Amino acid sequence: MSQIAIDYTYKCVLLDIEGTTTPISFVHDKLFPFVTNNLENFLNKNWKNNELQEQIQLLREQAIKDVSAGEFPDAKAIPEEIDNNEEEVKNAVIQNITWQMKLNRKIAALKSFQGYMWRGGYESGELKGIVYQDVIEALKRWREIGIKIYIYSSGSIAAQKLLFGYSDNGNLLEYFSGHFDTTIGSKLEKQSYEDIAKEVKFEPTEILFLSDNVKEIVAAKSAKFKVAIVDRPKNAPLSDKDRNDFIVFTDFLQVLAHPEFIASQG
Numbered sequence: 344m345s346q347i348a349i350d351y352t353y354k355c356v357l358l359d360i361e362g363t364t365t366p367i368s369f370v371h372d373k374l375f376p377f378v379t380n381n382l383e384n385f386l387n388k389n390w391k392n393n394e395l396q397e398q399i400q401l402l403r404e405q406a407i408k409d410v411s412a413g414e415f416p417d418a419k420a421i422p423e424e425i426d427n428n429e430e431e432v433k434n435a436v437i438q439n440i441t442w443q444m445k446l447n448r449k450i451a452a453l454k455s456f457q458g459y460m461w462r463g464g465y466e467s468g469e470l471k472g473i474v475y476q477d478v479i480e481a482l483k484r485w486r487e488i489g490i491k492i493y494i495y496s497s498g499s500i501a502a503q504k505l506l507f508g509y510s511d512n513g514n515l516l517e518y519f520s521g522h523f524d525t526t527i528g529s530k531l532e533k534q535s536y537e538d539i540a541k542e543v544k545f546e547p548t549e550i551l552f553l554s555d556n557v558k559e560i561v562a563a564k565s566a567k568f569k570v571a572i573v574d575r576p577k578n579a580p581l582s583d584k585d586r587n588d589f590i591v592f593t594d595f596l597q598v599l600a601h602p603e604f605i606a607s608q609g
């Protein structure tokens with residue numbers, strides 16, 4: 344039986360992860376506790392590892408900015424390691440990460456560190472990335488019809504690749520043409536979306552951005568992207584205005600079927 348050919352109004356999709364492709368509960372109840380519960384042991388075990396020290400240097404540089412910005416009264420510097428003060432540095436790192444994670448900061452240095460720690464969890468099988476089944480169906484469909492698929496998440500690119508590479512449905516990385524994180528800019532800034540459009544070589548109007556975060560949707564829309572909000576269980580509640588201003592989907596099969604995004608059917 345031949346399938347009906349549908350043309351969509353977009354040529355590229357850009358997907359958020361937490362609250363969009365993946366339940367918020369997986370991130371908050373599984374990934375984040377994996378970091379906080381294992382942090383001290385992880386630091387003790389890997390302290391002499393160069394990669395760990397590079398990650399700590401990123402945190403240190405961010406801490407200097409946070410202290411000097413004065414916006415965060417609780418922000419503290421992470422000292423350089425000089426003779427015999429390993430414990431002092433470790434404690435400062437633990438304090439720093441604990442503080443940032445309580446605030447759920449979407450800061451590149453923290454996100455990079457989290458991804459670095461999650462790697463071992465995914466590789467050992469303790470962590471498996473959760474991706475909604477309807478997302479997988481849509482990824483297949485988009486790929487079949489030549490729509491390019493990119494990820495844009497506050498999670499580091501390394502962390503994104505782990506989540507999709509070690510998903511509960513196997514390795515899903517083959518579906519993606521590329522990944523973006525906050526090293527291209529904040530997800531709340533119009534400029535980040537303009538820069539992504541240049542990188543992926545599509546006009547902003549040819550890209551559909553899907554996210555649970557209304558502020559991200561507003562930023563992408565201001566850069567002339569097509570947008571829709573994804574409303575998954577336990578996502579932040581949407582206001583009547585949000586629902587009035589934007590298309591809201593509860594799963595990706597609705598995205599595929601919505602008349603707003605269908606150009607022609609033959």
Ligand SMILES: CSCCC(=O)C(=O)COP(=O)(O)O
Nearest residue numbers: 359360361496497498502503
């Ligand atoms: C892909 S890493 C796990 C999720 C995460 O840490 C995060 O901050 C996700 O934010 P998003 O921009 O995908 O909502």
Ligand SMILES: [Mg+2]
Nearest residue numbers: 359361362555
């Ligand atoms: Mg999100």
